[in-house]
Amino acid sequence: MPRHDRDEVARRAGYATWQEAVGATAHLGQQEAGRALGVSHPTIRTWRAELGVGVAAARPSAQQRAAAFRADPGDQRHGSANGYRNLGCRCEACTRAWTDYQRSRRTGG
Ligand SMILES: [Zn+2]
Incomplete structure (x- = not known):
């Protein structure tokens, strides 16, 4: 997904940028975060991986x-x-x- 589309998705969910949206939903599970932002959970996983955030925090050992x-x-x-x-x-x-x-x-x- 091109970056401007990511930002568009984030804006629709009430965030300024997709990075901000990922950070703000880092405490949620991938499914929940996907629902909150209106994208699929593999998308959430990809975004988190690119930013290196929320991966460990979202899934405690x-x-x-x-x-x-x-x-x-x-x-x-x-x-x-x-x-x-x-x-x-x-x-x-x-x-x-x-x-x-x-x-x-x-x-x-
Ligand atoms: Zn006990």
């Missing part, structure tokens, strides 16, 4: 997601064996769930 989970006591996944084993949480609820899970495996119940 498994490690970052696990850390966010552990930092949020309200997350529904606390109190699950998954929370303990896969997400590395050692809160009381997750530890208990993991202990129970191990026990039920041992006893076959």
Whole structure:
């Protein structure tokens, strides 16, 4: 897509330039950003790649997601064996769930 068309797309979505539009939607997923700007998500991916922005921020690593989970006591996944084993949480609820899970495996119940 030629640059002036990119800017046209960005202006229709309320931004001055396509670079500004990419920066302003960097926190969104590619699908969401595409909807917000009225373009397809591969287009968003291309634009982000060209600017080198939002790629890591838009898709946090498994490690970052696990850390966010552990930092949020309200997350529904606390109190699950998954929370303990896969997400590395050692809160009381997750530890208990993991202990129970191990026990039920041992006893076959
Ligand atoms: Zn937990």
